[in-house]
Amino acid sequence: MSINATLLAQCLVFLALVWFTMKFIWPQVLEAIDQRNKEIADGLEAAAQGRSELDAAQGRIEQLVSEARSQASEIIEQANGRASRIVDEAREEGERERLRLVESAHSEIERETMQARDELREQVAELAIAGAEKILQREIDAGVHGAMLQRFANRI
Numbered sequence: 515m516s517i518n519a520t521l522l523a524q525c526l527v528f529l530a531l532v533w534f535t536m537k538f539i540w541p542q543v544l545e546a547i548d549q550r551n552k553e554i555a556d557g558l559e560a561a562a563q564g565r566s567e568l569d570a571a572q573g574r575i576e577q578l579v580s581e582a583r584s585q586a587s588e589i590i591e592q593a594n595g596r597a598s599r600i601v602d603e604a605r606e607e608g609e610r611e612r613l614r615l616v617e618s619a620h621s622e623i624e625r626e627t628m629q630a631r632d633e634l635r636e637q638v639a640e641l642a643i644a645g646a647e648k649i650l651q652r653e654i655d656a657g658v659h660g661a662m663l664q665r666f667a668n669r670i
Contacts, residue, residue, distance in 0.1 A: 639667035 643663055
């Protein structure tokens with residue numbers, strides 16, 4: 515065989531190989547490449563969607579954290595206000611109780627003072643009667659002198 519015939523045979527075999535490859539193998543390779551491109555595109559799209567969902571979730575998280583902080587500060591402010599009111603009410607109640615106790619003590623002192631004065635009047639009257647009896651150990655009109663001593667005791 516000559517080079518021309520060998521070359522021609524090799525060209526024919528090569529063309530048969532190219533035709534066989536184009537007819538049977540190439541469509542499957544292109545289909546696999548297209549499928550792989552589609553999978554990659556879907557993966558990139560899913561990643562982009564996941565990133566946008568992550569950004570949206572982070573925005574919602576920041577909003578929720580902000581709302582929680584504002585609610586917490588509001589609750590703390592309300593608690594501080596309530597504590598202030600409770601302290602003020604306790605202070606006012608203590609002041610009212612103090613005034614009531616002071617008034618009660620003044621009333622008790624006044625009552626005991628009046629009682630002591632009455633007892634003192636009675637003792638002074640008894641002493642005056644005893645002194646008058648010793649001085650006058652004579653005839654005494656008990657009714658008249660008793661009335662006089664009672665007026666004297668009332669003036670004291």
